[in-house]
Amino acid sequence: MTDEAHRPSIADIFLVFFRIGLLSFGGGLSGWVFREVVLLRGWLDEDEFMSGLAMGQMLPGANITNLAVYIGQKLRGALGAAAAFMGLLSGPFFAVIALAGVYVLLRRYAYFAPAMDGVAASAIGLMFIVAGRGVRRAARHPTALAALIATFVGVGLLHLSLPLVAAGVGTLSVIAAWRRSAGDER
Amino acid sequence: MKDDIPLALIAVFVPFSLVSIGGGTSVIAGIQHEAVDVRHWLTAREFIDLFAISRAAPGPGSMLSTLIGWHLWGWPGALIATLALFLPSSLICYGVALIWRRHRGKRWHTALEQGLAPVGIGLVLAGALSVLRIGSNGPLSFIIAFGSAGLLSWRPRLHPLLLFLIGGTIFIVYHALSAAQPGS
Numbered sequence: 001m002t003d004e005a006h007r008p009s010i011a012d013i014f015l016v017f018f019r020i021g022l023l024s025f026g027g028g029l030s031g032w033v034f035r036e037v038v039l040l041r042g043w044l045d046e047d048e049f050m051s052g053l054a055m056g057q058m059l060p061g062a063n064i065t066n067l068a069v070y071i072g073q074k075l076r077g078a079l080g081a082a083a084a085f086m087g088l089l090s091g092p093f094f095a096v097i098a099l100a101g102v103y104v105l106l107r108r109y110a111y112f113a114p115a116m117d118g119v120a121a122s123a124i125g126l127m128f129i130v131a132g133r134g135v136r137r138a139a140r141h142p143t144a145l146a147a148l149i150a151t152f153v154g155v156g157l158l159h160l161s162l163p164l165v166a167a168g169v170g171t172l173s174v175i176a177a178w179r180r181s182a183g184d185e186r
Numbered sequence: 187m188k189d190d191i192p193l194a195l196i197a198v199f200v201p202f203s204l205v206s207i208g209g210g211t212s213v214i215a216g217i218q219h220e221a222v223d224v225r226h227w228l229t230a231r232e233f234i235d236l237f238a239i240s241r242a243a244p245g246p247g248s249m250l251s252t253l254i255g256w257h258l259w260g261w262p263g264a265l266i267a268t269l270a271l272f273l274p275s276s277l278i279c280y281g282v283a284l285i286w287r288r289h290r291g292k293r294w295h296t297a298l299e300q301g302l303a304p305v306g307i308g309l310v311l312a313g314a315l316s317v318l319r320i321g322s323n324g325p326l327s328f329i330i331a332f333g334s335a336g337l338l339s340w341r342p343r344l345h346p347l348l349l350f351l352i353g354g355t356i357f358i359v360y361h362a363l364s365a366a367q368p369g370s
Contacts, residue, residue, distance in 0.1 A: 025244050025350055027317050030310060032346065039342060051299040052283075054306025059282060060206045061275025062246040063313075069276045073283040081280050085272070092245020093268055097256050099243045103235065106242075110365075111358045116242050118357025120317060121327040122349040125334025127314045132339065134307030144304040151308025156315045163207045166305055174301030181297055 008043060008075055010083045016041070017068055017087030022095065026119040029064040031126025034133075037071060044071060050134055058166050064088065141180060147173035191259045192266050194225065199251050199270035206248070206275060214250065221254055228257055248272075326360055 008016075020032045030053060037043050044052070052074075056066030065088060072084030099106075106112045138144040147169050154165040198220050206213040214237070221227045228236070236257065240250040248271055255267025289295045318327045334349040 021245050023244060023347060025242075027247065028314075029246065035342075035346070047299060047303065050303035050306055053310070054302035055282065055286070056279065057306055057309045058207065058302075059275065059279050060204050061279060062206070062248050062272065064246050065272050065276050066279040069279045070283045070286075073280055074287060078280070081276075081283070085276055089245065089268065089272060092243060092249050093252055093264070096240055096243040096245065096249045096252055097264060100236070100239050100253055100256065103239050103242075107235075111361060112242075114357040114361035115354040117327065118330060118353040118355070119350045120241075121330035121357070122334040122353030123346075124314045124317055124327075124331035125336075125338060125349060126346055127310055128331060128335035129338050131307055131311050131314070132335070134303065134310070138304040138307065141300075144300070147301070148304035148308045148311075151305045152311045152315075155309060156312030162309070162312075166207075166309065169308075170302055170305045173305055174298050177299075177301035178294065178297035180300075181293055 008041070010076055010079050013072055013075055013080050014083040014087040017072075017084045018091050021088040022091035024064075024123070026116065026121075026123035028120075028123030028126040030067060031123070031128075031130050033064070033067055033071070034130045035126065043075060046133060046137065048074065050137065053130075054170075058163075058170070141176075143173065143176035143180070147176070191263060195255055195258070195263060195267045196270045198225070199267055200274050203271050203274040204278075213248075217250065217254070227254060232257070326357070330356060 016036050020029065020036055024032045034049060038046060038049050049071075052067055052070040053063075056063045056070060059066055065085060068084040068088045069081045072080035072082070074080070076083070135145075135148065138148045150169045151165055154160045154169065155162050198217070202213040202217060202220075218230075218233055218237075222230050222233050236253040237250055240247055240253055243249060249268070251267045251271040252264045255263035255265070257263075259266075286295075314331070318331060330353045334353060337349060338344060338346070
């Protein structure tokens with residue numbers, strides 16, 4: 001592999017996901033991953049990230065561990081996937097148990113809950129950055145934009161079953177992309 | 187009794203790992219039913235506390251399973267419950283990712299990639315909306331979320347923890363002000 005020098009090491013992968021796991025308060029983890037892996041380090045391009053994100057959401061399991069496994073696998077195979085998986089979960093593992101120890105004390109403090117709500121709301125801002133990029137990419141093709149909107153309306157507003165919407169809209173969207181690519185073939 | 191705990195944790199969490207399509211939050215109600223009503227591992231009140239803790243802590247929301255394992259059997263329980271919930275789905279994902287990368291560059295691969303990407307983004311937006319709805323602060327949550335997104339696109343290298351600090355502070359101030367208002 002000629003790009004060997006640019007590939008992150010197993011330790012790099014572990015450390016980046018360890019940091020993401022430990023700092024990702026209030027959800028919005030995919031936003032953190034996008035920032036650390038695509039924006040700051042360029043380990044993946046946007047297309048690879050977006051399709052990994054979609055795959056992670058359609059397969060069973062927490063979206064974020066799936067995304068970590070997908071990225072780790074892409075960068076360094078099985079060891080990379082294991083490093084990303086353990087890096088992502090080991091920090092929160094100890095953090096959540098430590099928090100359980102002091103939770104009774106924190107709960108008495110009236111401002112704890114609103115502070116957490118505020119943190120969660122700003123974490124959503126991170127997700128909006130990813131979504132903004134995705135919307136801009138989708139806007140290049142009317143069918144892609146339609147698929148994006150249909151998914152959001154179906155799951156977010158109408159509360160239809162997520163697997164059903166993802167499978168239905170996903171199939172139509174993939175067929176549209178297939179047809180689109182017919183013109184590109186040499 | 188203790189001998190049964192590892193097996194019981196595996197029996198409860200592995201199936202949830204395999205059906206949790208759409209992310210960890212989709213199986214929380216199921217875990218609650220199994221842990222509280224069926225197995226009586228904890229009371230409904232304790233479950234709600236653990237749920238709140240897992241939301242306040244960093245990491246995926248489904249770290250709730252870690253806390254249930256911890257509650258039942260300390261460190262080994264926490265480890266077994268975490269692996270039982272996260273490992274099976276991750277192995278599936280690994281297998282799919284492996285096949286996925288082997289076929290890179292083929293036409294159907296590109297079509298899948300480009301067709302699924304907008305669906306993924308739609309799901310991210312739907313997920314963001316549902317998190318914003320959980321908080322009881324309505325419009326303020328939306329303002330903070332859009333505000334922090336705006337700040338981040340203006341200054342991409344701004345550290346997110348700084349945004350979290352600002353968001354948390356604004357919520358505390360808002361909470362303090364509305365509590366001070368008479369009649370509310």
